[in-house]
Amino acid sequence: MKVDDIMIQLEAKHSGEFEYLQAVREVLASIEEVYNQHPEFEKARIIEQLVKPDRAFTFKVPWVDDQGDIHVNTGYRVQFNNAIGPYKGGLRFHASVTLSTMKFLGFEQTFKNALTSLPMGGAKGGSDFSIRGRSNAEIMRFCQSFMLELWRYVGPDTDVPAGDIGVGAREIGYLYGMYKKLARENTGTFTGKGLSFGGSLIRPEATGFGGLYFVHQMLQEHGIDIKGKTVAISGFGNVAWGAALKAAELGAKVVTISGPDGYVYDPGGISGEKIDYMLELRNSGMDVVEPYVEEFPNAAFYPGKRPWEQKVDIALPCAIQNELNEADAKQLIANGVQCVAEISNMGCTAEAVDTFLEHKTLFAPGKAVNAGGVATSGLEMTQNAMHLAWTKAEVDTKLHQIMANIHEQCVKYGTEKSGYINYVKGANIAGFMKVADAMMAQGVV
């Protein structure tokens, strides 16, 4: 396998699908060497099979707003690969959603889910619908229309959706309510459900908590104490919230959050009631962080900017893909950053990742760092299948073990001769080997 040859073919076929091509190139570059040590992979055309989704649905989502006007959005579900288990992955409702976004996320999800050690294949879905400024009733009608199409393609042993950007507990409730009615079953086909109807404790916090468990491991591996370290977080949604909670609990000091309008720098640290206030901001539905500085006047707001210009010890992208570019990476390095970990999916551009790896910065990719979210979804599936609910402590202990195991796999496959741990390579190889092994065992299907 030659990465460049495969990419030339893919670029010709899928020109314009930048995020998808970016995600594929990163994985192929990491696994090229290992792949070429296994002629049986090449013979079975594992790469050609792996870069193509098993199937991708796009569908029309018509809905009526509160004024009686009709809107038509596009819905997607990309079932990428089910070699190791039923399709599993979130739904994203965001204006930026395209087929390319869905394919990159589904591709990434396949390896991420493999890293969790749970039997889950990779999928992703969503819509170009934006919840910003929409009423509850509008969001419900949208979710119901979305589900009228999607319900046929999902099921507890087929494909299990969950949340992502723009899809939280409220949306999952509306989606699941409609699914249940149409499918005439109540087996928990979604994860991220409310606690009163089969949801798991810790699931809302899990992506952020898992991310911080992973960062804690990375720092410990390198003899660095997380206590007292300053942390830049981007975003102010569910993931940023969980990350801020756990960072504060571990004794680090979170100094930034951000939104589409800019970022907030709070030198006093974002903890306690300030973290609760993030939820209020988010629930306002306005998608802005500026009001934070009215509430807490010691903080400053930087309109139209991103938090990476601040001098911090740890940088954690928690918002969306490609939110940290090469210039940001150079700025962070110049400011002496000690650790960068993507809690968002593909939070860094390819150039930013290269910059960190060239400088031997302690850096870890989203598919490893943020896998705690989907791992806890897997634990929700287990609880649903067993018709019982675990305690907070039980779920948290399992999440801890899973993150430690992912870290271990990254160290195993990513440690270079110099001793530098290349977490990108480690995560990609570990995830790939598991999926490839399952594909080889199951023949040409």
Ligand code: 2IT
């Ligand atoms: O990107 C992700 O891993 C998620 N949005 C969570 C997916 C899931 O199925 O819980």
